[in-house]
Amino acid sequence: MPTAGIAETMPQSESCELERPKPFNFFIFGASGDLAKRKIIPALYQLSVLSLLPEDFLVIGAARSDISTEAFRDKMRQAVMEAAGHSAFDKGKWEHLANKLYYIPMQYDSPQAYTSLAKRCMPLEKQYKTCQNRIFYLAVPPTAFEDVITNLGEAGLASPASAGNEKGYTHIVIEKPFGRDLRSASNLNGVLNKYFAENQIYRMDHYLAKETVQNILMFRFANSVFEPVWNNRFIDHVQITAAETIGIEHRGGYYEESGVLRDMFQNHLLHLLALTAMEPPQAFSTEKVRDERVKAIGSIKPLNPECLAGFLSLGQYGPGNGTPGYRQEPDVQPYSNTPTYAALKLEVENWRWNGVPFYLRSGKKLASRKGEIAVHFKPVPHLMFMGSQMGRIEPNAIVLRIQPGEGLEMLIQAKHPGSRICLSPVKLDYTYPEEAAPKDYSRVLLDCMQGDQMLFVRTSEVDASWELLTPVIEQAESQKWDFPNYHPGSEGPAGAAALLSRNGHQWDPL
Numbered sequence: 479m480p481t482a483g484i485a486e487t488m489p490q491s492e493s494c495e496l497e498r499p500k501p502f503n504f505f506i507f508g509a510s511g512d513l514a515k516r517k518i519i520p521a522l523y524q525l526s527v528l529s530l531l532p533e534d535f536l537v538i539g540a541a542r543s544d545i546s547t548e549a550f551r552d553k554m555r556q557a558v559m560e561a562a563g564h565s566a567f568d569k570g571k572w573e574h575l576a577n578k579l580y581y582i583p584m585q586y587d588s589p590q591a592y593t594s595l596a597k598r599c600m601p602l603e604k605q606y607k608t609c610q611n612r613i614f615y616l617a618v619p620p621t622a623f624e625d626v627i628t629n630l631g632e633a634g635l636a637s638p639a640s641a642g643n644e645k646g647y648t649h650i651v652i653e654k655p656f657g658r659d660l661r662s663a664s665n666l667n668g669v670l671n672k673y674f675a676e677n678q679i680y681r682m683d684h685y686l687a688k689e690t691v692q693n694i695l696m697f698r699f700a701n702s703v704f705e706p707v708w709n710n711r712f713i714d715h716v717q718i719t720a721a722e723t724i725g726i727e728h729r730g731g732y733y734e735e736s737g738v739l740r741d742m743f744q745n746h747l748l749h750l751l752a753l754t755a756m757e758p759p760q761a762f763s764t765e766k767v768r769d770e771r772v773k774a775i776g777s778i779k780p781l782n783p784e785c786l787a788g789f790l791s792l793g794q795y796g797p798g799n800g801t802p803g804y805r806q807e808p809d810v811q812p813y814s815n816t817p818t819y820a821a822l823k824l825e826v827e828n829w830r831w832n833g834v835p836f837y838l839r840s841g842k843k844l845a846s847r848k849g850e851i852a853v854h855f856k857p858v859p860h861l862m863f864m865g866s867q868m869g870r871i872e873p874n875a876i877v878l879r880i881q882p883g884e885g886l887e888m889l890i891q892a893k894h895p896g897s898r899i900c901l902s903p904v905k906l907d908y909t910y911p912e913e914a915a916p917k918d919y920s921r922v923l924l925d926c927m928q929g930d931q932m933l934f935v936r937t938s939e940v941d942a943s944w945e946l947l948t949p950v951i952e953q954a955e956s957q958k959w960d961f962p963n964y965h966p967g968s969e970g971p972a973g974a975a976a977l978l979s980r981n982g983h984q985w986d987p988l
């Protein structure tokens with residue numbers, strides 16, 4: 479299919495430039511772990527490269543491992559070099575960060591550890607003039623969240639007005655998964671709300687910070703041509719995909735507890751659906767945008783767990799292509815019932831979307847790495863070109879590409895060059911330029927430093943998504959599935975294709 483590159487990005491106005499945050503002290507609990515090494519420190523480094531870190535700041539890594547600050551800096555330097563690429567590594571920008579990077583060993587479950595952490599930090603905070611602004615990033619396993627939150631609170635470190643912290647702000651960042659069902663998420667919110675106000679709590683979903691995801695709202699609400707057709711009169715169905723080629727890597731223990739529905743659907747995929755389906759907010763402000771996201775998730779028709787086959791298909795990858803199946807991965811049970819793939823059919827019950835299926839799918843070890851929202855339009859009402867060509871005309875589609883190659887494409891029909899009246903599909907394609915802009919993790923960290931919660935998830939949003947999915951997950955877990963049921967490198971299990979074909983639809987190829 480021919481592709482037409484159409485977009486030219488206009489120069490950005492000065493008001494688009496991001497501002498440097500005020501000085502801060504950034505604590506990472508679980509600093510010895512995978513997330514700190516692969517995402518958090520590389521994200522801080524990217525902010526340093528983009529000159530988006532203030533002159534004065536401090537980063538304190540804390541974890542149980544007994545290592546020195548020097549060893550921690552060395553390990554993080556290696557991680558940043560791997561993430562940035564050795565040739566692109568900017569030694570000066572790294573040192574701007576590394577000189578302010580410290581490591582303090584501690585036990586998360588010891589209340590005294592937090593008072594002594596605070597005592598040890600105070601002289602550093604004075605030295606680095608962090609203005610009593612503190613961010614606590616919880617990069618620990620979810621089983622340790624409650625200990626860290628409670629001990630921070632009991633040590634008087636949660637409140638912006640706590641001792642030694644009279645003037646600054648205190649923010650807390652919680653990684654996903656936020657609970658494993660409605661009850662555990664409500665409990666976790668209960669613990670958080672005991673010590674922190676909602677405007678201090680930053681629940682992470684880094685998908686929301688990807689350029690294309692943020693662009694969904696601009697695309698829909700800043701262009702008058704799309705919004706009039708963004709409804710059930712013109713849209714036939716929507717497909718939301720988050721496919722990966724990799725397996726569970728070294729995270730078998732985590733994945734066995736989680737599975738794909740908790741790992742991808744409760745957070746990323748439902749948020750993508752919310753942004754696609756939500757009503758225009760009255761203003762582009764944090765609470766108004768979050769209100770509409772919550773309303774969209776709350777408008778999804780409740781799922782009947784007694785009839786899973788009507789809306790859900792699950793899968794688990796087997797061995798193949800010289801790689802182990804899920805059940806052969808380290809820390810996975812030999813007869814594991816955990817799904818590594820799911821396809822889910824949802825309906826949004828309101829005037830705009832009644833009758834339009836939203837198909838969501840996500841899985842590991844699939845044919846390609848792909849994250850996208852594909853909006854498929856209805857066919858034209860009358861085809862006057864019948865007889866002038868073979869086959870049927872493919873209806874229009876708009877694809878918002880999240881990864882790889884963030885951008886958007888529109889499928890239209892155009893006359894095929896030549897004397898005969900022949901139509902052929904053409905793809906209009908806009909790929910975001912690889913600009914020096916903060917990537918997803920850098921962007922959310924920057925927003926947290928600036929106090930902007932729009933890209934973070936509110937309590938009501940967490941509740942709405944768990945309310946929808948908890949009964950389904952519980953029912954699915956109580957059933958025995960015929961796993962493994964898809965090959966690595968494939969399109970997923972046959973049941974996922976059947977889920978769509980019942981409605982006369984088919985998945986876009988991965």
Ligand SMILES: NC(=O)c1ccc[n+]([C@@H]2O[C@H](COP(=O)([O-])OP(=O)(O)OC[C@H]3O[C@@H](n4cnc5c(N)ncnc54)[C@H](OP(=O)(O)O)[C@@H]3O)[C@@H](O)[C@H]2O)c1
Nearest residue numbers: 508510511512513541542543617618619620622653654655
């Ligand atoms: N890694 C990712 O790509 C990713 C992506 C999204 C979300 N997350 C979330 O981010 C958080 C951190 O992920 P991670 O992959 O960095 O985890 P991790 O490497 O398994 O753990 C982080 C650190 O926590 C400590 N830890 C490990 N097990 C513990 C336990 N049972 N009790 C208390 N502390 C323990 C360890 O440090 P010490 O032994 O030195 O204390 C470890 O270095 C998790 O909540 C995870 O779900 C991770």
